[in-house]
Amino acid sequence: MTPAAKASTEYLEELSILLRNQGFTVYPRESRDIDVEYDGGVLCRINELGNLGYFAEKITGKETVLDRIRETARSTREYMTLLEQAPPLKADGLEDGYQLLAEFNGAVLAGHKTRYGAQFITWEWVHNKTSLWQGHYYGPDRLPDSYKSAKRDFAVRSGLLLSSALFTQDQLTEIYRSIHETLDSEYPLTDERRNLLESAAGQIEDSVPDLDDRVYLSNQKELDAPCGGGMKLS
Structure with a gap:
């Protein structure tokens, strides 16, 4: 096996491990691509370069999941390339x-x-x-x-x-919840402030891979508290 082929194989094997750890089913193909299954069907195919292929009609309502897979493929490709060259x-x-x-x-x-x-x-x-x-x-x-x-x-x-310049993922989760509580309230907001809050929420979504789970758990703790009034998620 050539060094390039070996690197491609190791990349797809590493990516498969990460995706399986996230709950996806992964099938290797003879072409060295991998198919990623979600919700009972193949959602996308990933090649040795980290590119995703999919049918648009199959991802309706699953765009967030596809974005998570795409980011995992990109990040894995980045560090596997660095490990190969370092x-x-x-x-x-x-x-x-x-x-x-x-x-x-x-x-x-x-x-x-x-x-x-x-x-x-x-x-x-x-x-x-x-x-x-x-x-x-x-x-x-x-x-x-x-x-x-x-x-x-x-x-x-x-x-x-500086460590003070970075938020923990728990802190980001609570900031995200607070942003959406503000956006979903009837409190009047200027377009500029709404855009800034939506932009900040988007950045947090990109920074915290398991944000949905963290928001759910944080909300559940408040609902379970004696005097809790947690944010209800639809």
């Missing part, structure tokens, strides 16, 4: 198989391929850059945003971003 990370006590994805101000972002999916780790250099310590590990697990979480952690540990 140099090996060498440090005392570190086994082979770790790739150096980024390094800045004494912080390191590394990736590691496993049979269960890619793992990402942030470390800090010590002992004149011969050893690593305080590893923060992301994946492989059921979280589809391990790569994104690792990048955020690296940005903070390296000083590229």
Whole structure:
């Protein structure tokens, strides 16, 4: 198998793992493409470049699901390409198989391929850059945003971003709920403010992969509280 064919195969295998972890059924094809099944039927087909093919009449009402699949395919393609091109990370006590994805101000972002999916780790250099310590590990697990979480952690540990400039996903969920409570209320809004709120909600939707589940759980906690008055979702 050529290096290009091997990289394409590994990409589709990694993508299949992530999609299955999100609840989709994935079928490999002889052409090395994969079919993704949702709600009892094939929703789309993904090729080795991460491009999606689908019949428009089959995705009506499922556009949000398709967008989630498309973003997973894009993100997976990004980090699998980086892992393929990145140099090996060498440090005392570190086994082979770790790739150096980024390094800045004494912080390191590394990736590691496993049979269960890619793992990402942030470390800090010590002992004149011969050893690593305080590893923060992301994946492989059921979280589809391990790569994104690792990048955020690296940005903070390296000083590229202040931790106070980033919201947690729980905070973003509550902000999202508050935005929609405002948008759905009878409170008068200027067009400018409505557009800004809708834009912010859209950014949160792109940033929190399991936002619907988080909103449901947050709402349910209020409904179950003794004096709760949670937002009812249709």
